[in-house]
Amino acid sequence: MSATTQVRPKLYESQKLALWYFAVAIALFGLQLTFGLIAAYQQLNPNFLFELAPFMTNRTLHVNTLVVWLLVGLVGGVYWFLPQETGREVVGIKAAKIIWWVIVAGVLVLAGIYLFVQYGPGEMSTLWLYMEGREYLEAPRWVDLALVLWVAIFLFNVIATTLASRRVTGLLLVLIFDLVALGALYSAGMHYNINVTMDQFLWWWVVHLWVEATWEVLVGVLMAWSLMYLLGTPRKVVETWLFLEVALVFGTGILGLGHHYFWIGTPEYWLGLGGFFSALEPLPLVAMVVHALYDAGGHRLLAVNKPAVFWLVAQAFGNFIGAGVWGFMQTLPQINMYSHGTQLAAAHGHLAFFGAYLSTVLMLTYVVVQQARPVLSVPLDSRWWKWAAGLMIFGIVGITGAFTISGFTQTLIERAEGGSTWAAFIRAYTHPWYANTLGWRYFFGWIMIIGYLILVYDLLTIGKHAVATVKATAVATAGGGDD
Amino acid sequence: MQIHWLEVTIAAIAIAVVLTRVLSKGAGWLSWRFWRGAMIASSITMTTILFVLSFFTVQEARPGSGRIPPWTVINHEIGLKWDAERQWQVPVVGEETGFFGQVYSPEEAEALVNKGKITFQARNCMECHTLLGNGAYYAPDLTRAWLDPWWETRIKPMVGAESREEAMMKWLMNPPQYPQGTRRMPNLNLTEEEARALVAFLKWMAAIDTNGFPPHYSLTYEQR
Numbered sequence: 001m002s003a004t005t006q007v008r009p010k011l012y013e014s015q016k017l018a019l020w021y022f023a024v025a026i027a028l029f030g031l032q033l034t035f036g037l038i039a040a041y042q043q044l045n046p047n048f049l050f051e052l053a054p055f056m057t058n059r060t061l062h063v064n065t066l067v068v069w070l071l072v073g074l075v076g077g078v079y080w081f082l083p084q085e086t087g088r089e090v091v092g093i094k095a096a097k098i099i100w101w102v103i104v105a106g107v108l109v110l111a112g113i114y115l116f117v118q119y120g121p122g123e124m125s126t127l128w129l130y131m132e133g134r135e136y137l138e139a140p141r142w143v144d145l146a147l148v149l150w151v152a153i154f155l156f157n158v159i160a161t162t163l164a165s166r167r168v169t170g171l172l173l174v175l176i177f178d179l180v181a182l183g184a185l186y187s188a189g190m191h192y193n194i195n196v197t198m199d200q201f202l203w204w205w206v207v208h209l210w211v212e213a214t215w216e217v218l219v220g221v222l223m224a225w226s227l228m229y230l231l232g233t234p235r236k237v238v239e240t241w242l243f244l245e246v247a248l249v250f251g252t253g254i255l256g257l258g259h260h261y262f263w264i265g266t267p268e269y270w271l272g273l274g275g276f277f278s279a280l281e282p283l284p285l286v287a288m289v290v291h292a293l294y295d296a297g298g299h300r301l302l303a304v305n306k307p308a309v310f311w312l313v314a315q316a317f318g319n320f321i322g323a324g325v326w327g328f329m330q331t332l333p334q335i336n337m338y339s340h341g342t343q344l345a346a347a348h349g350h351l352a353f354f355g356a357y358l359s360t361v362l363m364l365t366y367v368v369v370q371q372a373r374p375v376l377s378v379p380l381d382s383r384w385w386k387w388a389a390g391l392m393i394f395g396i397v398g399i400t401g402a403f404t405i406s407g408f409t410q411t412l413i414e415r416a417e418g419g420s421t422w423a424a425f426i427r428a429y430t431h432p433w434y435a436n437t438l439g440w441r442y443f444f445g446w447i448m449i450i451g452y453l454i455l456v457y458d459l460l461t462i463g464k465h466a467v468a469t470v471k472a473t474a475v476a477t478a479g480g481g482d483d
Numbered sequence: 484m485q486i487h488w489l490e491v492t493i494a495a496i497a498i499a500v501v502l503t504r505v506l507s508k509g510a511g512w513l514s515w516r517f518w519r520g521a522m523i524a525s526s527i528t529m530t531t532i533l534f535v536l537s538f539f540t541v542q543e544a545r546p547g548s549g550r551i552p553p554w555t556v557i558n559h560e561i562g563l564k565w566d567a568e569r570q571w572q573v574p575v576v577g578e579e580t581g582f583f584g585q586v587y588s589p590e591e592a593e594a595l596v597n598k599g600k601i602t603f604q605a606r607n608c609m610e611c612h613t614l615l616g617n618g619a620y621y622a623p624d625l626t627r628a629w630l631d632p633w634w635e636t637r638i639k640p641m642v643g644a645e646s647r648e649e650a651m652m653k654w655l656m657n658p659p660q661y662p663q664g665t666r667r668m669p670n671l672n673l674t675e676e677e678a679r680a681l682v683a684f685l686k687w688m689a690a691i692d693t694n695g696f697p698p699h700y701s702l703t704y705e706q707r
Contacts, residue, residue: 059619
């Protein structure tokens with residue numbers, strides 16, 4: 001396909017809003033990498049910033065910026081595609097804009113609290129104002145309430161726009177049910193519970209059922225829209241695949257939640273249930289790979305947007321390997337009893353988030369960037385996106401490898417041999433098989449950072465050449481001039 | 484109520500399959516309609532089963548239910564013993580020895596553990612430590628921290644304490660002063676009240692029946 005240029009169709013208001021979503025998402029991604037790199041360096045040199053911003057502070061910011069930028073990217077994707085799907089402006093767009101800037105302001109305040117306040121006294125007021133202290137859900141209660149309001153307005157936008165368009169497609173139906181579940185599940189995480197077993201029981205309703213169920217389905221919807229846009233896959237095919245994926249994701253992931261209930265004080269039947277259903281969790285991810293390859297292959301990769309198609313296929317593989325294979329590796333209780341709570345979980349977490357969600361959001365970002373310019377460049381392509389993608393994938397594979405090796409070492413030395421005491425923990429992280437991986441992790445962190453910087457450069461420049469060409473042509477046609 | 488995982492699994496799959504057939508009204512398995520039915524069927528079936536199982540789990544996860552200790556467990560000696568049938572360690576509660584030289588009433592014990600739990604969250608402990616194996620993997624797992632032999636052998640003489648609870652309290656109030664290993668814990672400015680409550684929370688947690696996690700806690704090969 002030779003490169004051509006087309007004048008871009010007018011953007012809807014909600015698509016203009018989506019541009020802000022993606023800009024903020026990519027900026028937060030940079031912060032996430034920075035705090036991750038500092039945390040990685042602190043493992044090598046525990047005295048670095050020990051007084052000012054210890055590991056716990058950087059790690060809080062690392063995981064919170066992760067959750068926020070990915071969620072912002074996914075929601076931005078919906079704001080982008082929703083008017084195209086319904087053929088009209090999003091209903092309630094004013095409220096959507098207002099809550100967006102409230103959320104941005106809230107995120108900035110929260111980042112300030114994490115960095116400079118860090119923790120509070122052992123009173124309930126701390127949980128409301130500064131720190132809830134539950135991994136991934138560290139945000140204080142006022143942030144929870146703001147998030148619920150955000151999701152509620154978003155849900156209203158989707159439902160009202162769908163109703164106004166008088167055409168409920170299968171994709172919209174799945175999206176609406178998924179968003180209802182996503183909002184409802186978050187509220188399960190907004191309770192204080194003195195009993196740590198019940199606390200973690202409900203905590204996983206948010207963390208697992210978000211990441212391994214409702215987010216996966218949201219990604220499925222966005223992938224479906226993207227496939228239709230990028231490869232011209234027929235709606236019926238895309239919808240059927242999406243239904244299959246939802247059937248499998250919910251069919252395996254909901255009771256797969258049981259793999260978090262092996263060791264927290266909950267009854268023994270969760271060992272069998274969690275083991276069985278979570279072992280099946282890779283199935284929908286296999287379906288996703290088949291899906292992406294089938295659709296891409298069927299059209300001989302003749303795409304309108306090369307980086308987006310690349311990240312779409314990377315998503316399918318990354319999700320399968322990161323979430324599927326690395327998850328399965330440690331999900332049966334017979335191994336999980338030893339590997340639980342080790343660096344192996346971090347290995348899985350890093351590759352799964354990269355594969356399933358980072359790839360999706362970057363795919364969406366390239367879709368949006370293509371249409372953000374006044375003139376469309378078709379197919380969208382550049383030299384730099386390949387470098388960015390290559391370096392970031394190389395980086396995450398290296399980081400995951402390093403975590404996997406230290407995870408195996410910890411499983412063996414701390415858990416299996418040492419009996420999981422304080423002394424055994426120290427023996428594990430000072431063992432060369434563990435200690436040597438820390439340098440690799442840090443090195444690959446830098447590779448990620450370089451990949452990220454190239455990504456930002458590429459996002460700012462890709463497709464601009466087409467704009468320049470068209471402008472030059474316009475100027476030439478007008479007989480030249482000084483302007 | 485006795486629940487067996489295999490029965491639940493078979494029932495879940497059977498219900499989902501039958502419901503799919505009903506909802507898709509006999510459509511072939513390669514059709515749009517079949518998979519729409521499958522999606523609705525599996526979502527409803529699995530969500531319903533999760534709610535039912537959660538109801539039973541909540542009953543068994545109450546303090547004093549057997550798996551989860553009552554708050555007053557902090558007044559007692561706590562240990563682990565090998566369960567030959569399940570082939571893992573289970574917590575055992577021994578005689579009443581008091582906590583910081585005092586026997587706490589059920590209300591006082593609950594208030595103390597509660598204070599400890601809030602302090603645990605307010606100081607963001609989970610961002611370095613794991614508890615019940617969940618957290619940030621930078622610092623030791625705290626599930627059985629109360630039972631760690633280091634308090635007796637190493638920390639007690641180091642901080643000059645009379646009892647294990649006092650040793651833990653003193654250490655927690657200024658960890659960088661007594662570094663262990665190459666990674667240090669920051670001074671989180673715990674008050675004496677907060678540190679005492681935190682130790683109570685850790686002691687209570689050490690008596691939860693965790694299906695044997697972490698395995699062979701503090702046992703050398705010879706002791707197994």
